[in-house]
Amino acid sequence: MKIGSKRFLFISIIVFCFLLSIAILPLTMRAVHAQDNSNSGPAKKIVVDISDRELVAYEGDEEVFHTLVTAGRKGLETPTGNFSVLQKLSPTTFTSPWPKGSPYYYPPTHINYALAFKDGGYFLHDATWITQFGPGGTDDNQNSHGCVGMPLDAAKWLYNWAPVGTPVMIQL
Numbered sequence: 001m002k003i004g005s006k007r008f009l010f011i012s013i014i015v016f017c018f019l020l021s022i023a024i025l026p027l028t029m030r031a032v033h034a035q036d037n038s039n040s041g042p043a044k045k046i047v048v049d050i051s052d053r054e055l056v057a058y059e060g061d062e063e064v065f066h067t068l069v070t071a072g073r074k075g076l077e078t079p080t081g082n083f084s085v086l087q088k089l090s091p092t093t094f095t096s097p098w099p100k101g102s103p104y105y106y107p108p109t110h111i112n113y114a115l116a117f118k119d120g121g122y123f124l125h126d127a128t129w130i131t132q133f134g135p136g137g138t139d140d141n142q143n144s145h146g147c148v149g150m151p152l153d154a155a156k157w158l159y160n161w162a163p164v165g166t167p168v169m170i171q172l
Contacts, residue, residue, distance in 0.1 A: 055124070057162070069149060070143050078146050093109065125148075
C-alpha cells in the first residue's frame with residue numbers, strides 16, 4: 001500500500017466512525033430521556049414512627065396516606081434507619097425461622113400484601129390476626145417479630161402505591 005492509500009483508509013475510518021456516532025446519538029438521547037423520571041410527579045416515601053405506631057406515605061411533602069401499625073416486640077425490635085422497598089410479594093406465606101417450642105415460633109402465616117424493606121425478613125405487611133393497631137398494643141400477641149404490621153386495607157393500598165425502590169424511613 002502506498003502512503004496516500006493508507007492516509008485515505010485512515011481518514012475513511014475516522015469519517016465512518018463520526019457518521020456512525022451521529023446516527024447513534026439520537027437513539028442514545030431518546031433512551032436517556034425515556035428513563036428520565038423527573039416529570040413523573042413528586043418523590044414517594046414511607047415514614048414509620050415506632051413510638052407513635054403509625055405509618056405515613058408522602059408524595060413530595062404532601063401526606064397522602066396514614067395508618068396505625070404494630071412494630072417489633074421486645075427482643076425482636078423493628079430496625080430503625082433508612083431503607084427502601086426491596087421486593088413486593090402478594091400473596092405469600094411467612095414461615096417461622098424459629099423451631100417449634102421457641103417462644104418466637106409461629107405457624108406458617110398467610111400474608112396478602114408484603115413489602116420487604118430490609119434483608120433478613122423485615123416487611124411492611126398486613127396483619128389480619130392483630131386486633132389493636134397503634135399505641136397501646138404492647139402484649140406480644142399485638143406486636144411483631146420485627147416487621148411493621150397494618151390492617152389489610154392499608155397494606156393493600158401501600159402495596160399498590162409504592163414501587164420497588166421507594167424510600168422507607170423507620171424512626172423511634
